[in-house]
Amino acid sequence: xxxxxxxxxxxxxxxxxxxxxxxxxxxxxxxxxxxxxxxxxxxxxxxxxxxxxxxxxxxxxxxxxxxxxxxxxxxxxxxxxxxxxxxxxx
Amino acid sequence: xxxxxxxxxxxxxxxxxxxxxxxxxxxxxxxxxxxxxxxxxxxxxxxxxxxxxxxxxxxxxxxxxxxxxxxxxxxxxxxxxxxxxxxxxxxxxxxxxxxxxxxxxxxxxxxxxxxxxxxxxxxxxxxxxxxxxxxxxxxxxxxxxxxxxxxxxxxxxxxxxxxxxxxxxxxxxxxxxxxxxxxxxxxxxxxxxxxxxxxxxxxxxxxxxxxxxxxxxxxxxxxxxxxxxxxxxxxxxxxxxxxxxxxxxxxxxxxxxxxxxxxxxxxxxxxxxxxxxxxxxxxxxxxxxxxxxxxxxxxxxxxxxxxxxxxxxxxxxxxxxxxxxxxxxxxxxxxxxxxxxxxxxxxxxxxxxxxxxxxxxxxxxxxxxxxxxxxxxxxxxxxxxxxxxxxxxxxxxxxxxxxxxxxxxx
Numbered sequence: 001x002x003x004x005x006x007x008x009x010x011x012x013x014x015x016x017x018x019x020x021x022x023x024x025x026x027x028x029x030x031x032x033x034x035x036x037x038x039x040x041x042x043x044x045x046x047x048x049x050x051x052x053x054x055x056x057x058x059x060x061x062x063x064x065x066x067x068x069x070x071x072x073x074x075x076x077x078x079x080x081x082x083x084x085x086x087x088x089x090x
Numbered sequence: 091x092x093x094x095x096x097x098x099x100x101x102x103x104x105x106x107x108x109x110x111x112x113x114x115x116x117x118x119x120x121x122x123x124x125x126x127x128x129x130x131x132x133x134x135x136x137x138x139x140x141x142x143x144x145x146x147x148x149x150x151x152x153x154x155x156x157x158x159x160x161x162x163x164x165x166x167x168x169x170x171x172x173x174x175x176x177x178x179x180x181x182x183x184x185x186x187x188x189x190x191x192x193x194x195x196x197x198x199x200x201x202x203x204x205x206x207x208x209x210x211x212x213x214x215x216x217x218x219x220x221x222x223x224x225x226x227x228x229x230x231x232x233x234x235x236x237x238x239x240x241x242x243x244x245x246x247x248x249x250x251x252x253x254x255x256x257x258x259x260x261x262x263x264x265x266x267x268x269x270x271x272x273x274x275x276x277x278x279x280x281x282x283x284x285x286x287x288x289x290x291x292x293x294x295x296x297x298x299x300x301x302x303x304x305x306x307x308x309x310x311x312x313x314x315x316x317x318x319x320x321x322x323x324x325x326x327x328x329x330x331x332x333x334x335x336x337x338x339x340x341x342x343x344x345x346x347x348x349x350x351x352x353x354x355x356x357x358x359x360x361x362x363x364x365x366x367x368x369x370x371x372x373x374x375x376x377x378x379x380x381x382x383x384x385x386x387x388x389x390x391x392x393x394x395x396x397x398x399x400x401x402x403x404x405x406x407x408x409x410x411x412x413x414x415x416x417x418x419x420x421x422x423x424x425x426x427x428x429x430x431x432x433x434x435x436x437x438x439x440x441x442x443x444x445x446x447x448x449x450x451x452x453x454x455x456x457x458x459x460x461x462x463x464x465x466x467x468x469x470x471x472x473x474x475x476x477x478x479x480x481x482x483x484x485x486x487x488x489x490x491x492x493x494x495x496x497x498x499x500x
Binding site: 042044045046048049050053057064065066068069 | 121122125278292293294295297298299301302305335336338339340342343346347350
């Protein structure tokens with residue numbers, strides 16, 4: 001069952017999605033859902049790190065590279081970004 | 091005092107496999123083929139091991155030295171992640187078959203692909219200490235990929251080879267900027283060889299650690315070297331190259347982080363400062379501890395060195411430790427480097443068919459770590475041996491007797 005995302009998570013997901021579409025060619029936007037795994041969508045390891053870097057820039061957060069490991073789905077990634085955006089707003 | 095690399099040479103084995111063919115036969119995703127940017131990879135025969143590769147890389151350097159200079163080699167270090175014994179270092183074999191003098195420190199260093207850089211920096215420290223004035227060091231990186239990961243995405247990049255360097259106070263090939271070093275290390279489980287026949291890991295985590303160490307080791311370099319600028323200070327760059335596509339991605343991401351460089355600008359910078367380093371790496375594959383020095387060889391052979399050029403070197407070893415340092419290579423670098431002969435040797439490698447490649451992998455599996463007594467049986471690949479090694483005066487493994495490895499010249 002899909003749990004609806006809060007507005008901030010949805011905003012972050014849209015940014016990640018936009019960058020994923022830019023880095024990985026021939027991707028159907030409808031295939032990108034929170035449960036998606038970037039590898040399954042055709043992103044290689046360099047693509048994945050690149051997507052995160054561009055999304056970090058757009059969100060104006062600096063996520064330590066090592067923190068990104070372990071995020072297997074886009075929802076996991078959104079959670080990491082959300083933690084950093086909320087840290088910044090404190 | 092000038093310190094650095096006086097001479098450098100590599101050995102890229104005698105057989106080669108086409109990477110596109112490997113992708114097709116293994117039914118790997120061809121989109122990943124373009125990302126690798128690898129053309130071929132060197133394959134060792136079962137009668138070749140890290141010792142023979144090391145000796146075959148170093149022998150031309152030793153033979154080119156005067157007897158007087160040769161006698162001043164007082165330190166030999168082999169950096170490798172393909173060890174053959176837990177206690178006895180392979181350096182003792184290397185030292186023996188190169189016929190070096192006995193006033194000499196011998197040991198082996200392990201830190202994954204950072205091993206040869208660790209060895210080089212220890213040698214530089216030894217020369218700089220002037221504890222034995224005028225003494226030289228022989229530093230070798232030598233490695234062979236494990237044959238047990240057939241069908242994985244690591245297999246296409248696994249090569250075999252070695253790079254040897256003479257380090258001393260007449261650094262005509264590459265003079266190091268002494269003290270201009272940034273390093274960064276910590277514990278992480280990205281890739282490893284936990285058993286003699288296993289090479290495994292997490293390629294995503296390894297890329298992340300590679301990038302993390304690049305960013306932090308360069309930041310430390312910049313902190314120590316006044317006015318250092320990644321874009322302006324270095325004419326060329328030599329990175330540890332597991333596969334050229336990874337270097338391209340790492341370079342692009344570092345430029346983005348440092349200055350928000352666009353992908354197009356990064357591509358132009360990559361073509362200008364990095365691409366010349368990849369000519370041998372794209373032909374041999376990943377040779378682990380030696381790979382970053384294979385990239386340096388590429389620059390010595392292909393870069394514009396008609397005047398002195400500063401080269402930034404980035405070395406990374408899983409586990410992990412990274413180091414960014416620099417040095418200067420000029421017109422003298424090509425005097426001793428036999429680039430044309432080395433390129434010809436690569437072009438002369440025997441091109442393996444897939445059945446021949448599989449046969450070599452199978453035959454190599456008989457040589458398990460810790461074998462006590464075994465003779466090398468050339469019969470299964472006699473034709474390959476005759477065409478690649480026979481009569482060439484290269485060191486080959488003959489057998490193991492009571493754990494002692496015995497070698498001979500082919």
